[in-house]
Amino acid sequence: MFQELDPRTQKVRRAILERFCQNKGDGDKPFALLLHRHIRVRRDEMADRPEAANSMVKALRQLYRFALRYDHHEDNPADKVEYLKGNADGFHSWSLAEIEKFEDTHPIGTPARLALALALYTGQRRADLVVFGKQHVRDGWLIFTQHKGRNRSPVRLEIPIIQELQTIIDQTPTGDLAFLVTAFNRPFTSNGFGNRFRKWCDEAGLSNCSVHGLRKAAAARLAELGCTEQEIMSITGHRTSKEVTRYTRAASQKTRAESALRRMSAEQTPDKSVPLLDGVVSSGTKAQSK
Numbered sequence: 001m002f003q004e005l006d007p008r009t010q011k012v013r014r015a016i017l018e019r020f021c022q023n024k025g026d027g028d029k030p031f032a033l034l035l036h037r038h039i040r041v042r043r044d045e046m047a048d049r050p051e052a053a054n055s056m057v058k059a060l061r062q063l064y065r066f067a068l069r070y071d072h073h074e075d076n077p078a079d080k081v082e083y084l085k086g087n088a089d090g091f092h093s094w095s096l097a098e099i100e101k102f103e104d105t106h107p108i109g110t111p112a113r114l115a116l117a118l119a120l121y122t123g124q125r126r127a128d129l130v131v132f133g134k135q136h137v138r139d140g141w142l143i144f145t146q147h148k149g150r151n152r153s154p155v156r157l158e159i160p161i162i163q164e165l166q167t168i169i170d171q172t173p174t175g176d177l178a179f180l181v182t183a184f185n186r187p188f189t190s191n192g193f194g195n196r197f198r199k200w201c202d203e204a205g206l207s208n209c210s211v212h213g214l215r216k217a218a219a220a221r222l223a224e225l226g227c228t229e230q231e232i233m234s235i236t237g238h239r240t241s242k243e244v245t246r247y248t249r250a251a252s253q254k255t256r257a258e259s260a261l262r263r264m265s266a267e268q269t270p271d272k273s274v275p276l277l278d279g280v281v282s283s284g285t286k287a288q289s290k
Contacts, residue, residue, distance in 0.1 A: 002066070004152060008190070016059040031064075032073060036080035043081060050084040057081050092208050093216035093247070105204035112200040114172040115180055115193075119211055121165040123218035123236045126197070126211050130188040133178045137161065146237045147190075155237045216247045223248035224255055 002010060021028070026038040039060060046053035060078035067073035099120070106112035118129050127147035136144045146155040161169075175181035180188055188196065197211045215236065222232045229241045229248075238244050245252075 006148075006151060012055075013059050013062070016056055017063065020056060020060070031067065034077055036077040039078055039081045043084065047084060054083045057083060091210055091212045091216060093220055093250075094209055094213050095217075098206055098209055099217070102201070102204045102206060102209070106200060108168055108171050109173075111172065111180060112197075112203075114168055114174070115197060115200070115211070116214065117165050117168040118179065119214035120218055121162055122159055123215050123222075125215060126193050127190040129211070130180055130190055130193045131178060132180070133175065135177060140166075153239075155239070157234075157237050159235060219244060219247040220251040223251035226255060 002013070005013065020042070023042065026034060026042060029038070039057065043053045043057055046056065057078055060081075061076060064073060064076040064078055068076055099116070102116055103113065106116070115129065118124075118132060119126075122129070122132075122142060124132075124146070125148060128144065131147070132142065132144070136142055140161055142157075142159045142161055144157060146157065149155065169179060172179075175185055175187060178187035180193065182188055182192070182196075194211060201207070201209045219232050219236055222235065229244050232244050232248065233239075233241065236244065236247075
């Protein structure tokens with residue numbers, strides 16, 4: 001039901017449907033005459049923006065599911081329209097060098113550095129970062145309910161505040177009810193914080209980085225440290241491992257490769273060991289025997 005959605009989600013969904021209706025091709029058709037081929041054509045017109053195209057298809061699917069539920073229609077044409085393949089990796093995950101570059105630009109004591117630390121050491125979305133405050137801290141733990149899905153399927157988390165984060169909080173001016181505040185000492189909105197963080201990244205010369213990329217970086221770092229998917233999910237708040245697996249794929253591969261080669265190295269005896277890269281030249285192709 002539309003009324004059950006978060007107000008921000010309602011706003012986004014409404015804007016998508018209004019743009020669809022404003023299209024002179026199919027948007028002015030009665031909903032009963034809209035066929036899957038019409039939706040597919042519109043989707044393909046947005047192929048250069050796959051995420052936006054998929055959001056449109058998703059919104060129409062939900063609209064027709066409502067129509068089916070209340071007997072306003074007998075079919076869901078949007079269900080027959082496939083999603084476009086977007087960027088498999090999603091948001092760019094920060095590298096260690098990028099984090100260090102941001103830290104060099106924004107030292108401890110600045111709101112930018114506090115924002116980085118909150119995102120990196122909690123692994124939360126920006127909608128949660130902007131509401132974190134002293135009222136969420138209890139005996140060294142951050143206790144809160146995630147903003148996303150809080151009305152339908154709330155996720156309550158308790159995350160320990162590690163010493164690195166606590167040090168930065170202690171050395172940074174904060175607001176009364178929010179750690180992160182604007183120049184007017186007011187809490188950020190989610191979008192306002194996203195725009196402000198974009199400027200902080202640009203000041204550090206990190207045009208490819210975003211606050212959401214820090215959520216991915218946090219999950220990837222936990223994977224590199226050998227944490228299981230369940231352990232990572234206990235920090236990020238994901239209910240299924242699908243998204244966590246996507247976040248940590250590269251880090252998990254690196255960890256497994258290191259573990260495998262360490263075992264190989266441990267099993268070798270000094271008089272029988274064979275160099276792993278023996279016979280491989282710098283180009284990566286195998287050298288021919290003479």
